[in-house]
Amino acid sequence: HIKITGYANEYTQRIMGRSMQSTIVIIKPDGRSKMGSILKMIINEGFRISELRMLKLPASLVEQFYQKKKDSLGFAALVTYMSSSPVIALELINNEGVDRMKDLCGPTDPDQARREAPASIRACFGTDEAHNAIHSSSSVEESRLERELLFGKHAPASNSSTDTAVLKHSTCCVIKPHAVRDGKLGEIIEMIEGEGYTITAMRMFRLDNINAEEFLEIYRGVLPEYTDMVSEFVNGGCVALEVVGPTKEDTPQDFRNFVGPMDPDMARQLRPNTLRARFGKNKVQNAIHVTDLPEDAPLEVEYFFKILAA
Structure with a gap:
């Protein structure tokens, strides 16, 4: 791995800094049984995984995560669903990562995805708008906030409420x-x-x-x-x-x-x-x-x- 410590000139910095982006993805409970296929699609699109963790999300974290949807009709159901069973949280890095991941996920509604983006993750694995297999950051700013919630210093600690290991058989x-x-x-x-x-x-x-x-x-x-x-x-x-x-x-x-x-x-x-x-x-x-x-x-x-x- 090459660690970039500085740039030769302003142009390179602008291009490199703008183009390589981190984005946050959550494979939802309904996507978990297909996670191998979903990860394969993500990796084949050139994304590098920098963080990965399976965990049970606390309801309070889901509420923060979907803050901008808090006034929508299905908010309570969404919070219940996303905290009901384990998810896989990922930080991914790619050239223009946020937009490329949004394209790979496809429209929020899987039926629309099957019509408009049949090769997208939601077209392949989604059922409806809540059970659409995957969440991805909608902007660079959102990805920063989501990263802080899932992988930053205030990320959920490893404890009995977030851990998924069964330690049996x-x-x-x-x-x-x-x-x-x-x-x-x-x-x-x-x-x-x-x-x-x-x-x-x-x-x-x-x-x-x-x-x-x-x-x-x-x-x-x-x-x-x-x-x-x-x-x-x-x-x-x-x-x-x-x-x-x-x-x-x-x-x-x-x-x-x-x-x-x-x-x-x-x-x-x-x-x-x-x-x-x-x-x-x-x-x-x-x-x-x-x-x-x-x-x-x-x-x-x-x-x-x-x-x-x-």
Whole structure:
């Protein structure tokens, strides 16, 4: 990643400053079961994800969020709906990000979207104006306010009312930085959902060396790749998931089988339908970390969603 610390001239600053924009998106409760496909559409449009968090929104935050609709007829129903079950909040960055995201979402009414913008997210996944799969910022100013509410210093704390992790019959899956950077997040989630798994918690983390070493401690001295594994974990944003499978108590073992062997080349030969066969590059950049031992699953989920998220 390149960090821009200054501009050569005023023109570059004006163009760059104006064109790269952050926008806020919420995948609504009705869009959650399609989040893999929705994220894939967003990523394919060139958006980079800088923040991602699944959470239950407090009603008070929803009221602030939709402040400008507070006098409209359906306001109370909207607040109830948006605070009824988990959503996925995202900060996205792209060239002219706010307008491009609005175009990708399509008109608020999904029926209108199907007529006027049939390739838009709401045309594909929306039902009606409230259940239209997705919210996106309507202006640069609004995106700043929304970012402050969801990801700023007054963002909802991680606690029992906002957390979504169930910590039962679940396992931990971490989509590694290289796979996130390569734009594979949506496809990976789509494949996980397609296999009948439910994602019950999800958040983007940027780990430091201490966290990564602590999390991967069980591999120290066991795997020769340990040091490289730590380096990969700290090389950008990773996305941690809590996953629950259809078989409930067998989830850790079943999901590990679905992720496939640590070596993607071996996975491609022996288990071509696994996640690592499809998305892995080598033993270190193998797209996914998954809990190896079923008894470690609650500990690994808690490490991300209770300790690091606190």
